[in-house]
Each structure stands twice: as C-alpha cells, then as structure tokens.
Amino acid sequence: MSTHPVPLSxxxxxxxxxxxxRAALVLEDIAVSYGELDARxxxxxRLMAAQGVRRGDFVTVALPNGLEFYETVFSIWKLGAIPNIVAARMARPEMEAILDLVRPRLFVGTPPGPGVPVxxxxxxxxxxxxxxxxxxAVSPHWKAMTSGGSTGRPKVIVDAAPAMRDPAEGFLCQQPGDTILNPGPLYHNAPFHCITMGMFSGATIVEMGRFDPLRALELIERHEVTWVTMVPTMMQRIWRLGPEVLSRFTLPSLRMMLHMAAPCAPWLKEAWIDWLGAERVWEYYGTTEGTGSTIISGVDWLARRGSVGQVRDGYAMKILDAEGHECPVGQVGEIFFRPDCGVGSTYHYLGSTARRIGEWEAPGDLGSVDEDGYLYLSDRRNDLIISGGANIYPQEVEAALEAHPGVKGSAVIGLPDEEWGARVHAIVQPVEGGAPDEAELLAFVADRLTRYKLPKRIEFTSEPLRDEAGKVRRAALRQARLEEAAEPETADVSRRASSV
Incomplete structure (x- = not known):
C-alpha cells in the first residue's frame, strides 16, 4: 500500500x-468496481476537456447523489479542475449568486437560466x-464548497489543499478498505468530505441516494458497513422507529458512528450509546474552512457529558471574550481556531471575508473549556439556524418574505425541533389591508429559496419587528416564544426524559 500522496486524478x-x-460504489445493490468507475x-x-475544461478551472456540479455524481467529480480531478458542489434543486437566485462568484468553465446539471455553459x-x-x-493532473484546490455568508449571501469556500491524498491515510478513524454508508446529500460538506476521503483510501461506499431510517439499518447489516457519519436528525429518525424495530439490529460490523454538523440532544446521544456502546459513538465538531476541529468518543463523553471534545492535532483553540481577552476555564466566550500551518493556510473565500483577531479565526460559535481543554458549545454568535445539519440564515429568508408586496416587515428565528434540531419560524408584519394568507406567502417564498430554508410556520403580527435603530429583535422574539411554549411542554419533556 502506498505511503505517499497520489494525485486524485x-x-x-x-x-x-x-x-x-473491490467495489468502489454500491448503488441499489449494483456494485461498481474501482476499475469501472475509473474508466467511466x-x-x-475527455468529454469535459472537449468542452474546454482545463487545469485550475471551476466546474459547478448540481447533481443528486448517484453514479453520475461520482463519475463527474472524479472526471473533474482527472483534468486538474476544481469541483464546486451545489444542491441540484437550489433556488435560482441562490444559484445565480454562486455562479457570479465562481464563474465556472462548465456547469453539470440543470442550469438556472440561459448563458450558463452546460x-x-x-x-x-x-x-x-x-x-x-x-x-x-493535480488540481490546485481539491474542492470548493458553498455555504451561506453571515448576511445570508452565498459564499464559496475554496480548499487550499491540492488534489493529492495518501491512500494509506484514513480520515477521522476511517481505515483503508472500510465499507462506508453514505446517508447524506453530497452537496453538504460533511458527507462530501467524509465519503470522498473514504474512497481515497479504498473504501467501498454504500450510497443510499436518499435517507430512510429503516433502510439505513438494513444496509448497514446487509453490506457489513464499518463506518458511517450522520447528523442528529438522522439519529432521531432512526430512534423513532421504536424499540421493537431497533431490537432487530445489533449492527455488529459497525465500528464507528460519527455524528456532526449540528448539536445533538444529550438524551438522544445517550440513547445511542446505550444501544451501540460508548466505544462506537463518536462526535466531531469543525469547520468547512479547515481552521480547526475537535473530536470525542462516547466513552469520554459519558465522563464529560455535553462536550464536543479536545482540539485535534494540527490545530490550536482559544476562547475569547468580547474584548479579545482569553476567557478563564468555564467561562463562555467566542471560539477561535488556528491551524498549525498558519492563518489563511487552509482555504480562501469567494464572496466573503473571515472574522479574525490576529492569527485566530472564529467559526461563529460560543463555548467554554474545562480544565483539561474539553470544549462545550453554548450557542451561535449570530442568529444562524441549523436545521437537520444545514445552515439557514434568517436575513436571507426575511429578504424573500419581504419581497412580497403584502409584507411590511419580517423576523425569522429558529425554534427547537426534536427531529430537525431547529425549525424555521417566520413572524410577519403585513401591510394594512393587503395581508397575504400563509399558503400564498409560502408559495411565493418557495420560488426564491431552497426547500430546506422555507419556514415551517408563518405567524402574523401587527407589532413592529424592528427597534428604533432598524434592527430585528430576533433574540427577544425567540425568547418570548420559548417562554410561551415552556409551561405546556414541561410535563411532556419530563415524561420523555424519564423514558430514555
């Protein structure tokens, strides 16, 4: 086995x-070997090269999970080009904003409009x-993922690493030759990064295409899956199958279930630890930008309930207060990371700028550390909503709502949701005499936003939603709704906690 980097081409x-x-992919029980995937x-x-793609070009990929997606990404690396991954069903305004940033040589998928080189x-x-x-050929940047910026405007995160990888080096405890289940959409960074890294070390990828909780368990047992990453929403859906179904699965082949991308409710994590064993349930916290990350085993988590682990080798971490001073142990402040190779060494943005203090960079989260350096997350520094592992920026949803002529103002907040972690809740102040109904407004917004960003509920109010400075009072609005819901939910929460 190689012990030196190999070009991804x-x-x-x-x-x-x-x-x-050895199979590279298993899709709908059809195996595709590494040799076959290489040939395809x-x-x-060569088709892409005939249409002008050269080394260093961006190629935007807007395809659903499937064989064509994998073929396309590897064909881009074969030309030394850079895959820019986006959601296949992204709303047109978002897609156009990303294409304005990337200016791809080629677009693979259904284009948002004319003038795009398809x-x-x-x-x-x-x-x-x-x-x-x-x-x-070696691409200068092995991936360019997309995300919302702090204002809700799209940004592209261009990885600084060239398209090279040592096939003997496993990623996040992956081992060469693993069998890995992919339950997630590949346009999200976490599944894309984890699944392609697995293939770089010779894993067989069992591709679900679309997540289904029972089918996920069946695939893990049928194909003897050894490694899988999930978001807490998936964990919740599996757990909701109930004890009668779960008792049929012991998942003996599964060495590691790693969850990431969103906070996991402690009761849910503890339930999975009780089911699979603490040594098999792990958690990862990190950034698409590659500036820093932490990891924790279930064994350590039981000793430090709520922690997301210690900073990984290759990075340093600090907790800073509002004045930029380092916080003492146990005090909540803003999390900052620094990669050992230096600030700005792991990525660059298209369409955004990093928030830095000196050589330290902030992912936008608040937290604290204990005396052993274990990190505990508290909240987001801004109003970002994380639903099902996806980032949703309130300002972007508000802009779509306020484009309707019947909307005077709006405020979008995240409210707790057992399945998704958080749900999008929109509070709308309509214009006098011209208020749309909820169904009409949702249909209007659906033409402007990707589906997962749509409000789960629209609440209408006659009260102003901005203060005298013109700022949305999101924190106060969210707190008021949490307090309204607290009393009737208290008994239910107690019953649920006691049954776990």
Missing part, C-alpha cells in the same frame, strides 16, 4: 490495481470517448 486506478475486484470517469473527463452529452455519447488513462 490517478487514485481510482491506484485502487483498481491494488484490489481489482476517464470517458467523462455540459452537453446525449445518450451514448460518452461511449465515443476513450476509457484509457489520461495524463496525471
């Missing part, structure tokens, strides 16, 4: 030589291109 061929019969992506790379391939056209190996 050649990594499929490397694994095909090492283990010719060679053909697709990959054209008729049925059977790929067969006209050779499947032979291409010259090795």
């Amino acid at each position: 050649a990594i499929l061929a490397h694994h095909a030589r090492q283990a010719p019969s 992506s060679n053909r697709r790379a 990959l054209s391939a008729e049925a059977g056209e790929l067969d006209r291109y050779s499947a032979a190996a291409l010259p090795e």
